[in-house]
Amino acid sequence: MMALEYEDDIVVVDAGVLFPEDDMPGIDFAIPDISYLRENSDRVRAILITHGHEDHIGALPHVLKELNVPVYASRLTHGLISVKLREHGLLSESRLNVIEPHAPFGIGVFNVEFFRVCHSIPDAMGIAITTPLGVVIHTGDFKIDHTPADGQATDFASLAKIAAEGVLLLFSDSTYAEVEGYTESEKVVGEALDQAIRDAKGRVMIATFASLISRVQQILNAAVKYDRKVTVVGRSMINNVNMALKMGYLDAPPGTVISMSQARKLPLEQVVIVATGSQGEPTSALVRISNGEHQDIEIVSGDTVILSSSPIPGNETVVAKTIDNLYRRGANVLYSRIATVHVHGHASQEELKMMLALVKPKYFVPVHGEYRHLVSHAALAEQTGVAKSNVFILEDGDVLELTAHEGSVVDQVRAGHVVIDGQHYWSMDSAILGERMRLARHGVVTVAVTVDAESDEIIGAPGLVSSGFVELDVSQDLFQKTSKHVASHLEELGLSVVNLNELEAKLSRSVSDFLYKETHRRPTVLAVIEQV
Amino acid sequence: MMALEYEDDIVVVDAGVLFPEDDMPGIDFAIPDISYLRENSDRVRAILITHGHEDHIGALPHVLKELNVPVYASRLTHGLISVKLREHGLLSESRLNVIEPHAPFGIGVFNVEFFRVCHSIPDAMGIAITTPLGVVIHTGDFKIDHTPADGQATDFASLAKIAAEGVLLLFSDSTYAEVEGYTESEKVVGEALDQAIRDAKGRVMIATFASLISRVQQILNAAVKYDRKVTVVGRSMINNVNMALKMGYLDAPPGTVISMSQARKLPLEQVVIVATGSQGEPTSALVRISNGEHQDIEIVSGDTVILSSSPIPGNETVVAKTIDNLYRRGANVLYSRIATVHVHGHASQEELKMMLALVKPKYFVPVHGEYRHLVSHAALAEQTGVAKSNVFILEDGDVLELTAHEGSVVDQVRAGHVVIDGQHYWSMDSAILGERMRLARHGVVTVAVTVDAESDEIIGAPGLVSSGFVELDVSQDLFQKTSKHVASHLEELGLSVVNLNELEAKLSRSVSDFLYKETHRRPTVLAVIEQV
Numbered sequence A, B: 001m002m003a004l005e006y007e008d009d010i011v012v013v014d015a016g017v018l019f020p021e022d023d024m025p026g027i028d029f030a031i032p033d034i035s036y037l038r039e040n041s042d043r044v045r046a047i048l049i050t051h052g053h054e055d056h057i058g059a060l061p062h063v064l065k066e067l068n069v070p071v072y073a074s075r076l077t078h079g080l081i082s083v084k085l086r087e088h089g090l091l092s093e094s095r096l097n098v099i100e101p102h103a104p105f106g107i108g109v110f111n112v113e114f115f116r117v118c119h120s121i122p123d124a125m126g127i128a129i130t131t132p133l134g135v136v137i138h139t140g141d142f143k144i145d146h147t148p149a150d151g152q153a154t155d156f157a158s159l160a161k162i163a164a165e166g167v168l169l170l171f172s173d174s175t176y177a178e179v180e181g182y183t184e185s186e187k188v189v190g191e192a193l194d195q196a197i198r199d200a201k202g203r204v205m206i207a208t209f210a211s212l213i214s215r216v217q218q219i220l221n222a223a224v225k226y227d228r229k230v231t232v233v234g235r236s237m238i239n240n241v242n243m244a245l246k247m248g249y250l251d252a253p254p255g256t257v258i259s260m261s262q263a264r265k266l267p268l269e270q271v272v273i274v275a276t277g278s279q280g281e282p283t284s285a286l287v288r289i290s291n292g293e294h295q296d297i298e299i300v301s302g303d304t305v306i307l308s309s310s311p312i313p314g315n316e317t318v319v320a321k322t323i324d325n326l327y328r329r330g331a332n333v334l335y336s337r338i339a340t341v342h343v344h345g346h347a348s349q350e351e352l353k354m355m356l357a358l359v360k361p362k363y364f365v366p367v368h369g370e371y372r373h374l375v376s377h378a379a380l381a382e383q384t385g386v387a388k389s390n391v392f393i394l395e396d397g398d399v400l401e402l403t404a405h406e407g408s409v410v411d412q413v414r415a416g417h418v419v420i421d422g423q424h425y426w427s428m429d430s431a432i433l434g435e436r437m438r439l440a441r442h443g444v445v446t447v448a449v450t451v452d453a454e455s456d457e458i459i460g461a462p463g464l465v466s467s468g469f470v471e472l473d474v475s476q477d478l479f480q481k482t483s484k485h486v487a488s489h490l491e492e493l494g495l496s497v498v499n500l501n502e503l504e505a506k507l508s509r510s511v512s513d514f515l516y517k518e519t520h521r522r523p524t525v526l527a528v529i530e531q532v
Helices: A035-039 A060-066 A075-087 A156-163 A186-199 A213-225 A235-247 A285-290 A316-328 A349-359 A371-383 A431-442 A472-493 A500-519 B035-039 B060-066 B075-087 B156-163 B186-199 B213-225 B235-247 B260-264 B285-290 B316-328 B349-359 B371-383 B431-442 B472-493 B500-519
Strands: A002-006 A009-013 A029-032 A044-048 A071-073 A096-098 A105-107 A110-116 A125-131 A134-138 A167-173 A204-207 A229-233 A271-275 A304-307 A332-335 A361-367 A398-402 A407-412 A417-421 A424-427 A444-451 A458-467 A524-531 B002-006 B009-013 B029-032 B044-048 B071-073 B096-098 B105-107 B110-116 B125-131 B134-138 B167-173 B204-207 B229-233 B271-275 B304-307 B332-335 B361-367 B398-402 B407-412 B417-421 B424-427 B444-451 B458-467 B524-531
Touching: A002 A125, A009 A110, A029 A060, A044 A110, A060 A075, A071 A075, A075 A096, A075 A235, A110 A156, A125 A156, A134 A156, A134 A361, A156 A349, A167 A349, A186 A204, A186 A213, A186 A304, A204 A285, A213 A229, A213 A235, A213 A271, A229 A235, A235 A271, A271 A285, A285 A316, A304 A316, A316 A332, A316 B371, A349 A361, A349 A371, A361 A371, A371 B316, A431 A524, A431 B431, A431 B458, A444 A472, A444 A500, A444 B444, A444 B458, A444 B524, A458 A472, A458 B431, A458 B444, A458 B524, A472 A500, A500 A524, A524 B444, A524 B458, A524 B524, B002 B125, B009 B110, B029 B060, B044 B110, B060 B075, B071 B075, B075 B096, B075 B235, B110 B156, B125 B156, B134 B156, B134 B361, B156 B349, B167 B349, B186 B204, B186 B213, B186 B304, B204 B285, B213 B229, B213 B235, B213 B271, B229 B235, B229 B260, B235 B271, B271 B285, B285 B316, B304 B316, B316 B332, B349 B361, B349 B371, B361 B371, B431 B524, B444 B472, B444 B500, B458 B472, B472 B500, B500 B524
Parallel strands: A009 A044, A044 A071, A071 A096, A134 A167, A167 A361, A204 A271, A204 A304, A229 A271, A304 A332, A444 A524, B009 B044, B044 B071, B071 B096, B134 B167, B167 B361, B204 B271, B204 B304, B229 B271, B304 B332, B444 B524
Antiparallel strands: A002 A009, A029 A417, A105 A110, A110 A125, A125 A134, A398 A407, A417 A424, A444 A458, B002 B009, B029 B417, B105 B110, B110 B125, B125 B134, B398 B407, B417 B424, B444 B458
């Protein structure tokens, strides 16, 4: 998410989610912290969406609850947003607008024009925003593919026309700015899938991203060519394929896509299954199949399974385990490390330079990707002639102020992310995440003590229970010793303490120290004192 | 670890550790489950070690405590094992033997000969074991590098001689069996490091594996060439460099390697720092430097930092964060994704085929690596002419029985891993790891209730505390409601239950259900009932 501001007008580009990393256990996802927009809500005019991936639209239900402004998106993106808002009961009150490329419209002081880019979902757009100071271009996520599966290439002619009168500022996709050369065309994958389906002796199962409609189209093409029928498993894949067929983003002869029950009646060599789970998601179709836990599908010898994807950073291990388990069950497995069954949707260095050379911006801000990707992209900008002092590597919350003559980071506003666990929203630096990491490392021990409120004496023996700490055979002895220690130690501490919280803290510390002495480990210790 | 058995004699090859994965929080490492060897300890004659990496020697202190048999290893490997056993107070009672390549010796019915292979640590060996049935060859970890940094290539001449009379069985390294072509030579890295040090305007810091002595040699060579001094940070790197200098595995003019205090007096452009932390280990030198938390070293603009490594699977995210933080502090960063500053130590497909073609084994067992790597390697073996029915993909515990004419998996013995958390050893399927994963996801809530043993009535209000569950402002109200619910619910349950454990289980379930109703989350609930 980024905001562009000129005097009384703010437009926002994209409102996506961040998927949880290793240090965010139990978190569903994170959304942008919109404190700044909330404080300036009277000036926010619109949200412009580049394309329909979750990391660009996923936060809309949360953001629109607080900022009910118009949203502008292309046709497919609009469809995906509608589904999402309906699920949240927000569709009727939202102000969604479908835009077409090359149809400029005004938003406050700005004039906005979308242009087509090629990415791993149809109907992806870049955005040109004409401001009183000059034209600002945001590429969205893009690659340059001269032979895309859906025939929709990045629209350089329009971009050239927009850029002809000079561009003030370019925001460009940095995700693959580390990678030399060009990103391969989707056509390469089409050929590999065609060949794999042609050569397969038995059933073929292909897992990919549910949003990668063009990949599904290539699978349909090959299936038709080799007289196979296609069935779809996994909720998000089923929803997307149905939606794309209905809206015309997927094209296949009637009867090509069939139900699971129809597919089960066909010989295996006449079936292609398209499935979710290419990222090793634990509850996905492919992972359940690889574990022998899927209700409809069991791997048999002769099956070919294709992971038409590459692992998103952080998912490498779970994807690898899924591949191993598929092999164990006797499948022949094809995946990006050993076959060209996937290309990604982001521009590599030569494409990024082409964008820079075409747009020739005065100022440049690399966006999307980790810090090292921004650094790589900044270097490319300098190579193509952007003045070093006009290239800005920004972090969340940085406020870049530009005039026609100079730019500088003038402020830091509250930004970053808010994490969501069920119904709860926490700041990313919430103590809860740290507590969870600590619980995972060493487990938890609870100690409960009952104290006579009048005599200030311990009644009964302190009780201890634990989870994730030590095996039962160890804990029985250990906790008996701990209980005795606690009882005698508490007497020493003196129980006539006014503040129960303080006494609980002391009790917790005492148990923690004792357990450390005994085990060289410090589990989380929760102490409860019952005064009766 | 693997065991080779003929009638009354067992020899073991390697005894390494497994580093913890994401689903093993708090675990230090895992060692092989040696139940089978323990039960047959009177027949175990020796442990043969291929090379000095932790995943080949790390379990020795634990294994030798139970099986005090002779250990055979090359000179450097012997040195590394000695350090480890001394730390565990086991050196004096251990029976360590230094072996030289091409010096056969007898162990029970076996005749054993080590031969030199090239790997990412000096003095790596393959092992030929002559059995009554024929010759068995274990490659250890290896690559084929015709221009290794230490001049010690894989010794094909000796291997050819050993293999001349026919080989019964080959065990070969599968770690990179997915990768086409040849693994690049260490020489390529030497050239890249030379160039980076030559071009650096300021200080150069290079992080790599502490055991990668040949990499350190290449750094020393370049430093000498460009008139720089080298200082070493990180405990394991300091230990290894000192040991390698003393034993002659590293070679540099006197005064090349200097102390940190000496280095601090030199101009930055005369300094190279060799550091640990190339895997993003949280307490390593490089990570502390990247976080601005190192006592001696602070990144300044003009520093060049080189990660001469690639992330081990599972470490991708932490390594990436370290790179990002180094950039943020103003360093120029070189890493394997953008520069040839690392090659790994394992053979790729063409090298594996060369090994297979040279050895021409009757039977083949791919070893080392994940299941998919074994599958890839098995396919290579079939391509080079090993009969499909003579190739065995084995999992931990599989017992492969061979005669001169046929082989088959005849049994499964208890094997796998034992995980170690401080002083505690658990089986890999211990409930504790599952409990920890659950604690991490949703946190923990403790409920303590005091019951009058005579009247069976609750005394006072049930007390609740939590960790990693919800923020304090939520929990105050929520726990008050829960406490009331528990009190009334317990009355309903009836407290005159004989079994306290049963009552605690009911209490825990009741609180869990109530919290789920309120929050749609199921934290671990620990219940303690104090009867007074």
